[in-house]
Amino acid sequence: MSAALDLASWTALAAGGFFCLVGGIGLLRMPDFYTRVHAASVAETLGVGLMLLGLMLQSGFTLSTVKLAIIGLLFLFTSPAATNALAKAGMSRGIQPLLASREHESSKR
Amino acid sequence: MMFAAATLAIIVTMALAIVRAIRGPTVFDRAQAGNTTGTMAVMLLAVIGFLNGRPEFLDLAIVYGLLNLVGTIAVLKFFRYGDLGDPGEGEPPRQP
Numbered sequence: 001m002s003a004a005l006d007l008a009s010w011t012a013l014a015a016g017g018f019f020c021l022v023g024g025i026g027l028l029r030m031p032d033f034y035t036r037v038h039a040a041s042v043a044e045t046l047g048v049g050l051m052l053l054g055l056m057l058q059s060g061f062t063l064s065t066v067k068l069a070i071i072g073l074l075f076l077f078t079s080p081a082a083t084n085a086l087a088k089a090g091m092s093r094g095i096q097p098l099l100a101s102r103e104h105e106s107s108k109r
Numbered sequence: 110m111m112f113a114a115a116t117l118a119i120i121v122t123m124a125l126a127i128v129r130a131i132r133g134p135t136v137f138d139r140a141q142a143g144n145t146t147g148t149m150a151v152m153l154l155a156v157i158g159f160l161n162g163r164p165e166f167l168d169l170a171i172v173y174g175l176l177n178l179v180g181t182i183a184v185l186k187f188f189r190y191g192d193l194g195d196p197g198e199g200e201p202p203r204q205p
Contacts, residue, residue, distance in 0.1 A: 010111040017118030020149070024125035027145060033138060036129070040145045043122060048152055051115060055159055064159075067167035071155060074171060075148070078178040082144050089185040090137040 009057035016051030023047055032098035033090050037083055044079045048072075112160045119156065123149045140184050147177030 023043020030036040052072045059065045123146055130142035151174045158166025187193055 013111050013115045017115045020118050020122040020152075023145070024122035027129045027142070028125055028132075033135060033141075036138060037141055040126075040141055043145065044148050047118075047122070048148060051152055051156065054111075054115070055155060058159065059164075062164075064164040064167055067164070067171065068155065071151065071167065071170055071174060074174045078174065079148075082178055082181050085182055085185045086137060086141055086144070089140075089189040090135070092189055093135075093137070095135055095137065 005057050005060075009054040012050050012054030012057060014054075016047050016049070016054060018047075019043060019050060020047030033095050034087060034097045037086055037090075041079065041083050044075065044083075048075055112156055115156050116153065116160065119149050119153045123153075136188055137185075140181060140188070143184070144177065144181045147173070147180070151177065 020043045023039055023041075023046075026039025026042060027036050030039050049072065052068050056065050056068045059068070126142045126145040126149065130139045130146070133139045133142060151170045154166050154170040154173060158164060158170070183193065
């Protein structure tokens, strides 16, 4: 049983690390400010969430699992607040999002 | 062993965020990079707390997460309104 738990927690940790990296790389390669905010929130929600899950599986039913759940709840509430404040501050200070120009129409139409 | 891999991923993400903080054209990119670095610091605390078998690091992670939010919101408020004490959108800021 504990081997299955270890395996599950290791895969969750690895996936969390992967998504953190994806968010970090997205933070660098995205063209404008708002896409970078999105990329960073990918790392913040998925990367952190999966890592916390991995740590919770490792610790079983102890106090540290409760603390990890509290950290998860903390991110559940603070991450959207921070991202919203960032985007509103950027918009109010006149950072224009990079929209598709008229010549090459978007593929959705 | 997997904790080491997770710690490495977090440290690399922090490095990428710091590169964005250095290159970021606008001040809000830097605020975003600061926010990401703070989040990754929280995760680093949690994982290293587990690596060394010391669960009290998780309390530090919670406190640091809260501080990180307050810091980011304060920086954003300063850059959006020009100063932290501005009573509202339209009114002139109160004289000191």
